[in-house]
Amino acid sequence: MLQALLWGGLAGSALFIGGIIGLYFDIKKTMIAYVMAFGSGVLIGASSFEMLYPSAEDEGLVPTTIGFISGALFFTIINLFLDKKGANERKRSRQNPEGHSGLAIFIGTLIDSLPEAVVIGISMIDTKVSMVLVSAIFISNLPEGLSSTIGLKESQYSKAKILILWTTVFIITGLCSLGGYVLLDDVSGHVIAIINTFAAGGIVAMVSSTMMPEAYEDGGAIVGMITSVGLIISLVLSVL
Numbered sequence: 001m002l003q004a005l006l007w008g009g010l011a012g013s014a015l016f017i018g019g020i021i022g023l024y025f026d027i028k029k030t031m032i033a034y035v036m037a038f039g040s041g042v043l044i045g046a047s048s049f050e051m052l053y054p055s056a057e058d059e060g061l062v063p064t065t066i067g068f069i070s071g072a073l074f075f076t077i078i079n080l081f082l083d084k085k086g087a088n089e090r091k092r093s094r095q096n097p098e099g100h101s102g103l104a105i106f107i108g109t110l111i112d113s114l115p116e117a118v119v120i121g122i123s124m125i126d127t128k129v130s131m132v133l134v135s136a137i138f139i140s141n142l143p144e145g146l147s148s149t150i151g152l153k154e155s156q157y158s159k160a161k162i163l164i165l166w167t168t169v170f171i172i173t174g175l176c177s178l179g180g181y182v183l184l185d186d187v188s189g190h191v192i193a194i195i196n197t198f199a200a201g202g203i204v205a206m207v208s209s210t211m212m213p214e215a216y217e218d219g220g221a222i223v224g225m226i227t228s229v230g231l232i233i234s235l236v237l238s239v240l
Contacts, residue, residue: 037223046136049132051196116199
């Protein structure tokens with residue numbers, strides 16, 4: 001139980017660490033883009049090899065498909081709503097547009113992070129923690145915390161408010177990982193498959209609509225190769 005809390009907290013801590021780096025260091029946009037591209041590849045790989053394929057193999061294509069499409073649809077709908085509230089720039093390392101909402105950015109970050117945290121907890125129910133999953137989430141959260149912090153700082157958010165934001169997300173992700181481990185311990189394999197693939201759908205939709213566009217915009221064509229390297233590393237770690 002404690003391990004689920006710690007592993008979920010570790011993955012979520014990357015947002016806090018990225019926030020600290022964004023507050024106190026000047027990082028080139030290209031470097032952020034490269035890390036974001038690598039994280040995108042690792043996340044897509046983890047979603048495919050650690051979440052989708054095992055669910056399809058163990059529980060069949062029907063719950064896998066239902067969960068995945070539902071997760072992608074849910075994230076897309078929530079993201080469309082948050083876009084209107086000003087959270088569409090939450091991963092951008094530039095000044096946020098006038099009229100943006102700090103609350104919307106906070107909620108958007110939670111929507112990005114919570115499914116990942118729950119899946120970490122679920123992965124520990126019958127086996128040891130998936131290091132591929134934890135690594136993928138950590139790597140993807142780092143540039144998110146960094147770029148969002150830079151954007152908030154440029155929009156005149158105080159350091160204290162930014163640190164409170166990331167600390168809160170860090171705590172909640174740890175608790176969600178714990179909740180995934182404790183509350184879903186006795187549910188059926190079909191339910192676990194749907195939850196896992198629901199999270200996978202949300203992750204892929206998030207990566208495709210937020211991380212990859214900015215990575216390409218700030219990093220150029222090379223990010224395609226970096227993303228591919230991240231994906232193949234995810235496969236290698238899954239097989240080992």
